[in-house]
Amino acid sequence: MGHKSPLDSVIALCCRAVKRPFITGLLVQPALPRLKLSEINMRLAEINHTKNSAAITNNGAAAATTDENECIVREQDRFMPIANVIRIMRKILPPHAKISDDAKETIQECVSEYISFITGEANERCQREQRKTITAEDVLWAMSKLGFDDYIEPLTLYLHRFREMEGDRGSMRAETLMKTSSRAMTAAEYHAAAAGSFAGFAPFHHHGFFGYLKDASISNGAAGTSLSQQANAVAAMANGDHQASHSQYDDNNK
Amino acid sequence: MRQAGKYSGFMMCGGIAGRTGPHSLPLARIKKIMKKSGEDVKMISGEAPIVFSKACELFIEELTRRSWATTLQGKRRTLHKDDVASAIVATDIFDFLVSMVSETASHSEDGTVPEEEETVGSS
Numbered sequence: 595m596g597h598k599s600p601l602d603s604v605i606a607l608c609c610r611a612v613k614r615p616f617i618t619g620l621l622v623q624p625a626l627p628r629l630k631l632s633e634i635n636m637r638l639a640e641i642n643h644t645k646n647s648a649a650i651t652n653n654g655a656a657a658a659t660t661d662e663n664e665c666i667v668r669e670q671d672r673f674m675p676i677a678n679v680i681r682i683m684r685k686i687l688p689p690h691a692k693i694s695d696d697a698k699e700t701i702q703e704c705v706s707e708y709i710s711f712i713t714g715e716a717n718e719r720c721q722r723e724q725r726k727t728i729t730a731e732d733v734l735w736a737m738s739k740l741g742f743d744d745y746i747e748p749l750t751l752y753l754h755r756f757r758e759m760e761g762d763r764g765s766m767r768a769e770t771l772m773k774t775s776s777r778a779m780t781a782a783e784y785h786a787a788a789a790g791s792f793a794g795f796a797p798f799h800h801h802g803f804f805g806y807l808k809d810a811s812i813s814n815g816a817a818g819t820s821l822s823q824q825a826n827a828v829a830a831m832a833n834g835d836h837q838a839s840h841s842q843y844d845d846n847n848k
Numbered sequence: 849m850r851q852a853g854k855y856s857g858f859m860m861c862g863g864i865a866g867r868t869g870p871h872s873l874p875l876a877r878i879k880k881i882m883k884k885s886g887e888d889v890k891m892i893s894g895e896a897p898i899v900f901s902k903a904c905e906l907f908i909e910e911l912t913r914r915s916w917a918t919t920l921q922g923k924r925r926t927l928h929k930d931d932v933a934s935a936i937v938a939t940d941i942f943d944f945l946v947s948m949v950s951e952t953a954s955h956s957e958d959g960t961v962p963e964e965e966e967t968v969g970s971s
Contacts, residue, residue, distance in 0.1 A: 671880055674904065678873055682908045687916055687927070696929040701911055704932070704945050705904050709878060710885035711944045712903075716896075717889050728882070730895035737903065741941035745906050752902045753895065 673702045712736045873901040911935060911942070 679702050683693060715736035716728050730753055738746050878897040883889050912927075914935035919927050933949035936942040 671877070672884075673881075674873055674877060679908060682872065682905050683912045683927075686909050686912045690925060691916065691919075692926040694926055694928045697915070697927050697932050700929045700932045700949065701908060701915075703948060704911060704936075705908060706881050707945055707948060708904065708907050709881045709900055712900075713882045713885040713889065717886055721888065727891040727893050728889070728896050729893045730899045733896050733899045733903075740944075742903075742907075745903055748906065749899055749902055753899060756895070756898055 672706055674705050676702050679705065712740065712742075715740055873904055875901060878904070914939060 676698055680693065680698055683698075683701065684691075687693070712733060713728065713736075716732040719732055719735060720726070720728055734746055734749060734753075737743075737749070875897040878900045879892055882892055882897070882900070911932065915927055915931040918931040918934040919925070922931075929949070936945045936949055
């Protein structure tokens with residue numbers, strides 16, 4: 595092939611194997627010139643190796659045997675990584691338990707189905723209300739509607755904590771927290787800070803996310819009290835359900 | 849009273865953050881799956897995948913717990929797909945999964961086209 599560019603080599607090989615969806619995927623990618631040389635070489639190696647086989651199984655490309663010319667849906671894009679799924683399962687199972695491969699794959703598929711199921715419902719709600727963006731609140735609403743009420747409380751708590759941490763990084767919240775962190779922070783103060791950080795976020799539908807908290811008005815003062823009451827109740831439940839140690843919460847709940 | 853540090857506090861306990869970063873399931877992957885759930889899914893806020901990463905964890909935990917209960921009933925130590933199928937059939941909120949497990953069960957048994965109602969062999 596002389597001194598042709600890697601692009602020419604790839605195209606030459608592609609012409610020979612044009613029916614392979616994998617190659618078609620390569621052809622239809624407008625970004626081909628931006629493929630790294632190492633990546634192109636890797637794919638050439640794969641093509642040479644698997645040219646005559648019916649399925650390209652490297653990295654689990656699941657759609658290789660179809661005749662579609664559409665973009666390939668790689669298996670690894672459709673599912674959660676199986677290692678992560680297994681790790682979460684092992685947290686629940688006793689140490690001696692074994693998991694069959696088909697069980698792992700089934701649960702992996704179920705997770706994706708769960709995401710699609712909830713997202714579909716959340717999306718419908720967005721469309722009904724003529725909004726374009728699916729928010730965390732929509733997701734929580736959909737879960738509640740579809741029967742996953744038990745998840746709402748730990749998820750709400752998780753989201754609160756996440757927002758708290760996000761607010762922490764490089765913002766005025768960090769100063770507020772740093773001042774209070776020098777002495778022990780009671781749960782009430784923690785929740786007041788959390789409530790404060792809420793005020794700056796996008797408006798929520800009160801009947802949804804904050805409907806759960808049973809308080810329509812979100813302002814620093816008003817929400818602080820009711821939020822802390824609700825969150826304390828939630829924390830008490832969360833303490834029972836999960837083994838996370840909430841040292842801030844323990845003070846009020848024990 | 850001791851205060852939990854930023855990275856040893858609530859979210860981090862229970863192995864959520866330990867090894868892989870703040871979230872145990874990859875957010876980009878979650879977002880991809882969300883987008884594929886329907887033709888008309890337009891935009892997804894940054895927080896939605898984060899809620900899902902925790903929700904999927906809870907989901908896996910619940911499904912595993914229920915499946916394992918079936919495994920124990922059969923006095924076995926290996927969690928099989930049939931145990932997962934039983935857990936799905938026995939739980940109302942997992943109805944949306946019934947078609948997934950009955951499809952493959954039917955194909956392996958007699959190859960008939962599965963119906964929407966739960967017709968899973970193990971009842």
